[in-house]
Amino acid sequence: MWGMSVIVKKITQLMCALIFVYGIYIITHGHLTPGGGFAGGALVAGAFILLILANGSEYVRLKKQEEGSSMMESAALIAALVLASSGLIAGSMVFFNNFLPAGIPGQLASGGVIPFFNIFIGIKVAAALLTIFLALVIYREDISK
């Protein structure tokens, strides 16, 4: 996959870190401000997709990245499921039980298990969108060979 011109590459290098950090902020502050795992995960995936589109990538590295991202996706979904079913053991026997202390509302460390769910789902959504993108790119490279 070929990269784009020097101007696009330079602007992407400047913007990409900002987009990535904004995505992380949206994920980790999901229980305080509008946003959450889905929106932040899509932003993080957008940062990666922008980098690959602007700079290009070689076939072998693309394959490796796809393996890693699909593994991340499955691991994050399993982690969310384990966290949800750990509510069955702790406290009252309810799936999706919020067993951690609620904390002071408005602080970053509050809301019990809700921030952890947001982080896991953020990783999952980012990895899923990146996997779909990489699968399409690899398909095109396979065809042109």
Add this chain to the structure above:
Amino acid sequence: MELMLAVILGFMIIAAIYAIHAKDLLSAIIAQGFVGYGLVICFLLLRAPDIALVQIVVETITLIFMVAVVLDSTRKELDVQVDRKQYRIAGLSVLFMLVLLFYFNRIIAPLDGFGEHSMRMAEAYAEGAGQTGAINLVAGVLWDFRGYDTLGEAVVLFAAAIGVVTIFRLTGKN
């Protein structure tokens, strides 16, 4: 505000009808993007920034995907020939829909009338959401009271990613 909402919704309906009937697939995708971004403005007018944020990001990424697919394949729509057999199938499906509508009507009869909301669940959410400790009540409802919903959404995305990876694999493992 409602007038503005109605105007935007009207434009969205026109764009959706155009997207179905357009002969050029690229212009169909652009019209479909108009529907998506119109939905963003609707969400903002209805004071739902959470969903507007998700909609704007997902809409942009899907538009990029679809434009890439159309530029790689063909821009012309296929000519579909309609023969007598398809009319029969269409008639049967309309009949099936009418039967479904009849039973749906009987199912929703005991519910509240049109325009009268049953606020029992909403009141429980509003009282209980503060106990989760999350200031963003939407996150509290999403991950505590309606966790099954959100888990289902996550699994749908997971299934979509697996499907794409499986379909677009030329060199199999065997």
